[in-house]
Amino acid sequence: MRAGRRSAWLLSLEPARMENRNQACELWRCHGALGGHRLVTHRQCLQTFECVQLKVPIIQQLYHWDCGLACSRMVLQYLDHLDNDEFQKAIQELRLTKSIWTIDLAYLMRHFGVKHKFCTQTLGVDKGYKNQSFYRKHFDTEENRVNQLFAQAKASKVLVEKCTVTVQDIQKHLSQGHVAIVLVNAVLLLCDLCSSPVKYCCFLPIGQKCFCRNPDYQGHFIVLCGYNTASGSIYYNNPAYADRTCCTSIRNFEEARRSYGTDEDILFIYTDS
Template identity: 70%
Template structure:
């Protein structure tokens, strides 16, 4: 992969909350830095950089080398992020409803462009995951399990349908398809599905709220209701993918 396609994190804006990690019975807010994606395709890499900064920062050179070794392209799947965590020595667990590629995605506009070239590659990654030390489980995860994970100071990268995910704190929704070079015209149409990675970093049981870092921004922590979060992450196209990341190695 051309190194210029990878995120140059020295140019990204990194936002940190001034509060320390706060863990109480009903309220959890982890101090996970926000790193903005630079292109329309690199939200997963931006989320990976966020959790690495939170856990144990790796150098820019080490991160770029890992991405190059894994031969990342502009099509980054959740299984790719699991391999990245494994390569960087981060304890993880990738939970999904489908061990491989759902052939039904071939008909979705979001997947259609890369489906034929990606299907075999992604299926092979799943087949070789165990032998490569990548932990993958076929299961459905409840919001209570996510809360329990966060209570222990751990974080998670979650694949959501960005069309459905609505932040209660943002004035206007972001157009995820509009990360285009300056001067390039956008022909946006609202799709049924737009895959997008976010980092879940907190919750409030009393208000039934989930807090997450959205790589579309660099200056805020977003918030949505449990019900909206569940709708967005369980939408067809996500496979309910969630990559649990553990603070201890």
């Protein structure tokens, strides 16, 4: 990145006045690569920024199965909606188990009144997953539960849409200060910043033994928090870690999120909730 260009103002994009998120001409604070900051309008952000990195809090998962819940906590804290007691209460009320699907996270966002849109390629459970080792253990018990959640989504005011999402759609969403939770194949997702021994098992905290049983697919949720069009990169928070924001190429990100087993699930979260 060269100094003197508009794209030099790129390191982070955050609302300058959180209470005015609903205003049409909201002011945003852009922190520059060379230091300092400036206030710009929402419209200017969309027109000028080649790179965005949102300050989404990093919250580490506690177990091998709760990456989706950790991602939800990051998003809720980013929106100033997180209350630990209320979060635990919501988990109980929604009867969330150790088998967390993207539709569960959509219902969780709805519970907290967060504006969202869940985009997927499959409205329900793909029966082909029954033979995948990642899904096999809980498939029979989960199939009916998950299909029922999809069937009741509209009545429950959970927005679900079968559609294809492009990288450009994601970048536009992030450029407006919004975030997204994405289901990826962790076996394929390679962080450019993490050390080699760790990045191939990025869904576990450092030092813990890898629990991979299948070399082809391991579902994992991450939070998208930025991009750099000049370098072709995507920034994301990996709940496996408590101390870093990860970065990968758009090509690798696309491979990981479009892998068979993900249904290309992406949960868009909006700040104007």
